[in-house]
Amino acid sequence: MTDDPHATSTPQALPHASAVQRLVLVTGPAGAGRSSAVRVLEDLGYEAIDNLPLSLVPRLLEAAPRGGALALGIDSRNREFDPPHLLDLLAQLDARPDVAHEVLYLDCLPEVLLRRYSETRRRHPLAPSESPEEGIRRDFELLAGIRERADVLIDTSDLSVHDLREELDRLFSLEATVRLGVSIQSFSYKRGLPHGLDMVFDCRFLNNPHWQPDLRPLDGRDAAVARYVEADPRFAEFHKRVRGLVDMLLPAFVEEGKSHLSIGFGCTGGKHRSVALTERFGKELAGAGWRVSIRHREIERRVGARVAEPPAAALGTKA
Known part of the structure; x- marks a missing residue:
């Protein structure tokens, strides 16, 4: 070890x-x-x-x-x-x-x-x-x-x-x-837990970029939002402990014969903190050789919501 x-x-x-x-x-x-x-x-x-x-x-x-x-x-x-x-x-x-x-x-x-x-x-x-x-x-x-x-x-x-x-x-x-597949996704607690999560981490205690006017329209994939979240004094210890737990459990799940592991990070709106954490952990685990898939439930819903609008608006058809 x-x-x-x-x-x-x-x-x-x-x-x-x-x-x-x-x-x-x-x-x-x-x-x-x-x-x-x-x-x-x-x-x-x-x-x-x-x-x-x-x-x-x-x-x-x-x-x-x-x-x-x-x-x-x-x-x-x-x-x-x-x-x-x-x-x-x-x-x-x-x-x-x-x-x-x-x-x-x-x-x-x-x-x-x-x-x-x-x-x-x-x-x-x-x-x-x-x-x-x-x-x-x-x-x-x-x-x-x-x-x-x-x-x-x-x-x-x-x-x-x-x-x-x-x-x-x-x-x-x-x-x-072929290795264990790891799915990491962000979500909003307002809409409940996503289906089928094996591990869930609540990051609502971290400083919220929503209250920063220049960061509010952005999401956790933006470097400025990620820097703000990671600047919270509690972030480093949280990252260290979660990463250590995941690193310990992944090989154990492989030994058990598990083919897929789903990890969720949740925050209030599912736009800033949970997205930033999902992006960071996803990239780190992929860099370590794990087979990683990243999803952002609330961001994907906002993109997909356009299909509920009238067809001309939803599909960008010129009037």
Whole structure:
């Protein structure tokens, strides 16, 4: 054991892979790149199936050989697709120790989706006889609960297929060195705890940038906000203790056979302190070699809220 409070043990491969069925459920709004992601996962060694009816997923898992890896593409175009049904399926999978599952959500800005449909002149599957704007709006509303439940969210708005392949290779590689996936997310206590967190840290005791007029419109991803939060005299000790705890537990979770760990940082509004902590810990753990995914629930909700506005405003269509 090292005396350095910020040092981490070398991430290890999952020990019980031969006894666990790995499953990645790929979803997201139509046009965001789900089909491309499924093909990439197939290239990475997953048995890939697109548009599988939800009722067949449990039967497929019973028939699949243990130790393999499945990638299933599921979205609003699927036969039998129903968000509550999918959430029930995820709850069932949560209770199965023999299945290590993750929900991969391919997200995209609505204006980018509209441009993609305009360029290809394709009809939106949820509005075949109406405008693409209407289909995109319906898709976002339909998938809102699934988006919040996602373990890994990738925004494809600015990604090429090559960029997407690199990101999926980093997050879902099946090589022998595959490591525990760590999801770190920020949230607001006003909206309650996110689903499925394994560890939660409350950072509401730190100085709040909200009360600084020059920092209020920014969020914790901005360097000025991060500096303000880290200047709190209590920050250094808090960071040291949390980092030490996480560094101790990650190798232990790997030894237990856990494939995914979710860590949450909460503050009052989910915009400043929790975001700054999530960004810092995410970058530190990724730098130490862990497979890290970063999410900011309240910031993502504010971006996604635009789809609830009238289509012209939400999609940036010129009047």
